[in-house]
Amino acid sequence: MKRLIWYNRGMKFIILHGSFGSPEGGWFPELKEKLILLKQDVVSLQFPIDNWSELTEQRDKYSKNIQTLSNWLNFFEQKILPRIKPDDKICVVAHSLGPLFFLHALSQFDIKLDSAIFISPFFDVPFSEKNWQIDYVNKSFYFQNFNFKLLRERMPISYVLYSDNDPYVPKEGSILFGEKLQSSTILVRKAGHMNSEVDLIEFPLVYELCKTRLDLSWYQKFTDHRKEIFAIDYINRNTEEVIYLKPKEVEQEGVFKFRNLKHSGFCTLFTKIKLWNTQSKYMEENRNAAKRINNMIRVMLIYKENDLKKQVVLDQIKKDLNAGIQVYICQYKDVKSKMKEYDFGLWDEEYLCVVHDDEVKLSSRKKDITEAKKWKAIVMKHAVKINNYADIEQYQKKIKE
Numbered sequence: 322m323k324r325l326i327w328y329n330r331g332m333k334f335i336i337l338h339g340s341f342g343s344p345e346g347g348w349f350p351e352l353k354e355k356l357i358l359l360k361q362d363v364v365s366l367q368f369p370i371d372n373w374s375e376l377t378e379q380r381d382k383y384s385k386n387i388q389t390l391s392n393w394l395n396f397f398e399q400k401i402l403p404r405i406k407p408d409d410k411i412c413v414v415a416h417s418l419g420p421l422f423f424l425h426a427l428s429q430f431d432i433k434l435d436s437a438i439f440i441s442p443f444f445d446v447p448f449s450e451k452n453w454q455i456d457y458v459n460k461s462f463y464f465q466n467f468n469f470k471l472l473r474e475r476m477p478i479s480y481v482l483y484s485d486n487d488p489y490v491p492k493e494g495s496i497l498f499g500e501k502l503q504s505s506t507i508l509v510r511k512a513g514h515m516n517s518e519v520d521l522i523e524f525p526l527v528y529e530l531c532k533t534r535l536d537l538s539w540y541q542k543f544t545d546h547r548k549e550i551f552a553i554d555y556i557n558r559n560t561e562e563v564i565y566l567k568p569k570e571v572e573q574e575g576v577f578k579f580r581n582l583k584h585s586g587f588c589t590l591f592t593k594i595k596l597w598n599t600q601s602k603y604m605e606e607n608r609n610a611a612k613r614i615n616n617m618i619r620v621m622l623i624y625k626e627n628d629l630k631k632q633v634v635l636d637q638i639k640k641d642l643n644a645g646i647q648v649y650i651c652q653y654k655d656v657k658s659k660m661k662e663y664d665f666g667l668w669d670e671e672y673l674c675v676v677h678d679d680e681v682k683l684s685s686r687k688k689d690i691t692e693a694k695k696w697k698a699i700v701m702k703h704a705v706k707i708n709n710y711a712d713i714e715q716y717q718k719k720i721k722e
Contacts, residue, residue, distance in 0.1 A: 339417025348524040575603035579610035588666035593624035608644035649704035
């Protein structure tokens with residue numbers, strides 16, 4: 322069961338195809354889909370290209386000359402440049418001719434990039450009678466004397482991926498491309514031209530490089546991770562997901578959550594709930610995260626007064642205190658009419674977890690986060706800080722008075 326609502330966090334990815342290429346070819350559609358699922362803005366358009374068959378048949382008589390540097394620069398200026406805002410963080414992903422073209426565009430237009438990922442790039446390629454069509458459409462792009470200092474200023478981070486058996490681009494050409502830009506170069510062995518000719522319809526390496534440029538929320542990381550593990554069908558790309566987990570899935574979610582927690586954690590532990598286990602991997606990772614971030618609060622929400630005498634509750638408090646978790650106690654009767662949920666966690670203040678014995682709800686919807694902050698304020702208003710075992714005894718005496 323899932324409901325979807327997203328919020329933007331922000332990188333603009335510009336994907337550029339190569340000669341005779343298409344944004345619908347090879348691994349481009351799959352990459353675009355995955356980036357959109359992470360709520361990134363993706364620009365992937367069809368540039369003007371010549372028809373391979375028509376060019377091949379007519380050869381010397383062919384005169385259309387559609388794929389030229391001039392036409393591509395005009396297309397970029399008219400169709401892509403207007404979609405770039407001054408404060409956009411931009412990552413360009415370009416394949417084959419795309420990288421060389423983009424160096425021309427970056428030289429002509431004052432654009433500041435976050436990064437670029439170039440796959441099978443070149444400044445020029447040796448003429449081949451077998452593939453003369455490629456030289457015909459590429460020749461107006463061939464160039465090496467760029468102002469590389471300017472390009473590096475506008476594009477401070479770049480990656481070059483090349484193969485050792487590319488049938489079109491010698492690896493030396495791609496390596497030179499990377500050296501001029503001071504790029505990080507990555508050899509992808511036996512990958513050909515890294516396109517559909519080698520049945521490359523998805524490219525995990527490129528996707529992972531894209532993700533390194535993103536400041537993803539924990540929730541986005543988890544939904545991406547969950548999609549990979551469980552092959553979930555995300556049916557609405559423009560929304561952010563609300564996930565419902567079965568109890569047996571909670572531990573795996575917790576391990577991922579606590580290992581990726583950045584700043585803060587707040588949670589209640591409602592003693593009526595039977596799902597929690599102080600010895601579980603979930604709690605172990607929770608305590609490890611508390612030691613790492615040093616900003617974790619747990620409120621023991623006591624359902625019945627006698628619950629505070631149960632050994633499992635006392636063990637939980639002891640382990641939490643030893644891990645540096647700030648422990649509080651609150652009586653259920655003091656808050657039961659003031660809030661909707663009683664066992665919940667608010668992580669990095671951007672992700673909510675609501676626990677029931679038969680189901681756990683995960684959400685990062687803004688309205689849910691806002692409501693959870695209200696629950697937190699209500700609980701903390703009635704909570705008492707526990708620093709040691711003596712405080713528990715004092716608390717028990719106080720509530721009996």
